[in-house]
Amino acid sequence: MTTQEKIIEAEPDEVFAVLSDGWSYAYWRLGISHVRQVDDEFPAEGSRIHHDLGPWPASWQEDTTAMCTQPPHRMELRTNLGLFGVVDSTFTLAAEGDGRTRVTMRKQPTAGFLHWLPAAASDLLMRGRDRETLRRLADVSEHRR
Template sequence: MTEVSRVIDVPPEAVFAVLADGWLYAGWVVGSSHIRDVDENWPAIGSRIHHSVGPWPVHIQDKTVVTAVEPGLSLSLQARGWPLGEAAVGLTLVPHGEGKTEVRMTEHIVGGPAKVLPAALQTLLIKPRNTESLARLADLATGKHTRTKNAQP
């Protein structure tokens, strides 16, 4: 399993607000290029995001499914990108000082051809992508939180 983490200068509920908006998924998940549909009850267990993976015109149409959720605390996903494979992804939000959140992201390949890659090679491929995903998540959460805070009277 590969884990990366990042401290974001917003409270956990601000980070979770981005995770809970399935239409923002392609904005922070590296590799996801287009959101086709989001189940109305996202991020309830079993709900799905229907997305494309990869660059046009060779993108793959697939989905990501919520496997567990604790609003404001954690989100677990089964992300698919067939024919490459399938991964279990976990995002945990930990308060980190006043108004900050440490986001921990884990991923391990659970199916498909990529599963046969040695663990060290999987980490070599996954870690930089997930580090960038957390950087994008930080930007979205910070921007959304700042705009919301500035809009309040």
């Protein structure tokens, strides 16, 4: 399991609004190159974002499912990564005062190739990607105002 944190210069409800906007995922979720469709009820439990992973022309179609949503403090997602497996991501948002939010992102491979890798190798593969994902989430959240 990897854990990354970032302070974002936006209120928790503003950050949660970005997490809840499935169409925004291609802007901030590293690896998603194109969002094809978002279920109308997203982020309700069981609803999905249908997207492409990887750069064109080597991209493939996958999806992310909302597993649990507790606005504006928590969202749990399950992303199908094809041959790489399945990764569960949990975003926890905590107000830090002065319009800031501490975002903690925990990711756990639960199936497939990434799940079977030793934890240290899996963490190494995901750590930089997770840091960049949070940097992009901050950019979108802070400039959405």
